Ligand SMILES: CC(C)[C@H](C(=O)O)[C@@H](O)C(=O)O
């Protein structure tokens with residue numbers, strides 16, 4: 001018998017701590033049903049609670065502790081009232097993404113039956129696409145600096161860094177993904193008419209990659225009009241690939257057009273499996289609603305489904321478990337119970353139990 | 360008698376050439392009615408037609424030719440089939456913005472009666488806000504470069520440049536504007552949790568400026584969730600201030616949520632009037648529909664209204680002319696005629712004539 005998949009469960013902060021148990025419940029239930037062996041290690045660090053006690057977000061040996069894991073199942077991080085966001089995020093989540101080389105951030109956007117859509121006249125099926133976000137470099141850097149600091153002449157330089165290595169591999173992932181789907185359509189986000197060094201180069205890498213995928217229809221769009229089209233023509237999209245910053249924006253905007261960011265899952269992937277991949281809801285720690293057990297756990301549960309699918313390479317028991325979880329989510333969204341964000345009065349726990357019962 | 364206001368009319372490319380005459384028609388009509396003396400100079404350069412003949416977008420003495428003008432009334436530029444966008448834009452529009460120090464790009468977002476809204480259940484009044492975009496620096500640069508070019512090791516650096524001078528003045532404009540409005544609410548776009556040098560600094564400048572405006576309620580939001588809220592909670596916004604890139608994205612997204620980018624106007628302002636300000640529709644040259652006289656001229660006409668308002672400092676005849684044009688636009692949007700983008704079959708000319716007749 002092969003060894004169990006090893007998963008680190010990191011609830012993090014705020015509602016991360018409330019949705020994590022429900023994610024765990026659903027994932028365990030699906031694993032049991034489809035005969036997947038999972039071994040969980042619950043971790044309290046990578047949280048602002050830990051920071052308050054230790055002055056760092058994570059212990060020194062965090063990498064060793066996690067390196068043997070197959071996946072990290074992550075709630076949310078951040079408690080800005082006591083720890084500045086840049087400290088908590090650069091000290092945990094962004095470190096994972098970068099040091100575990102999780103260079104693909106995959107974020108599905110889908111409108112479900114039963115979820116009120118903020119776009120007029122759209123029905124399930126009209127919004128169903130995948131965002132592939134570069135997740136390790138690009139605009140997210142702390143490189144640059146300030147000249148004449150604190151004076152009237154102050155000048156601040158911020159550097160973005162794109163490598164061919166980093167760009168080509170995420171483009172390749174997106175092209176492969178598009179090629180594997182029925183529509184074979186790939187939208188490439190750009191802003192080559194304004195961001196005049198990196199973006200024309202990004203376009204040229206996309207053009208180069210496109211040569212190897214003649215079966216994929218490629219549509220390059222500037223991020224401004226692309227954002228507009230997420231609202232005006234969502235049926236247009238199948239797979240969308242974007243730089244770190246543009247992907248960040250699109251993957252909040254897309255889920256918003258599908259009803260709520262509260263449902264959106266994400267997979268931070270190291271496709272080669274040299275390091276653990278990380279699965280987390282797109283929503284944050286939501287301090288404003290924490291402590292009342294009202295957070296919607298579906299994004300966490302759905303992220304768990306993506307995790308099981310990835311662990312088994314999109315095949316066999318993992319794929320079956322993924323599909324069963326997604327079907328249970330579909331049913332609950334259509335028939336209830338509902339948490340307050342979707343107009344109901346069910347608790348986080350009730351929703352989690354309802355999903356688990358359907359798996 | 361004071362001298363007439365001098366206006367350079369630059370139609371540019373594509374539908375810019377079709378909407379410009381309708382803008383001119385409305386502006387002339389309003390000026391006549393309210394006793395504003397205007398003097399127009401029509402200019403054929405700053406266009407791809409000119410580029411094809413001369414190999415540059417503008418003559419060498421463009422600055423001298425325009426420096427005596429009070430305003431530039433601009434259609435659209437770009438004809439990517441023959442001139443790459445970065446050549447046409449950096450050779451004209453972006454030059455104007457920068458060399459004439461038009462550091463404020465003001466873009467109103469408003470849902471009109473009679474315009475189908477892509478957001479469910481929204482009515483006129485729910486979307487009514489102003490975007491103030493920094494327009495000369497920030498993420499729009501051609502600074503940076505490539506190392507190991509053309510090899511596997513290729514690395515591309517793109518630099519963003521923010522100055523205190525450039526940041527403070529646009530923040531000040533936005534705070535003043537917010538302070539002058541009924542709701543006194545200002546949203547500041549940021550991404551300090553990811554773009555880790557420039558954006559925390561941008562936030563600190565906003566905090567500093569806020570001290571001088573205790574009457575303004577300030578709401579800092581990360582660009583990802585802010586984009587989502589443009590869709591989910593548009594009533595929340597009054598004045599929104601953003602960097603060059605973030606403002607670019609928001610000012611396509613906002614108008615999209617209000618129905619169509621085809622209606623959105625913009626004012627590229629040098630508030631101190633040391634240089635001419637520029638007024639242009641947000642939409643581009645739209646090569647795909649050019650030549651059929653079907654483009655909607657309302658964004659051009661509305662931009663003309665902003666121009667008259669600015670020329671007279673938001674007072675007297677200019678303000679009256681602005682209001683009369685906007686009322687005429689409201690009537691036409693409610694009662695027709697309509698161009699094909701809004702479901703009708705009227706031509707650009709018919710729409711322009713209808714608006715002018717109502718002024
Ligand atoms: C919290 C923040 C740093 C993060 C990001 O910008 O990547 C978040 O918005 C996300 O999308 O995962």
Ligand SMILES: CC(C)[C@H](C(=O)O)[C@@H](O)C(=O)O
Nearest residue numbers: 193194224448453607610641
């Ligand atoms: C055409 C392009 C360079 C321009 C910009 O990005 O500023 C346009 O999108 C705009 O918003 O005016």
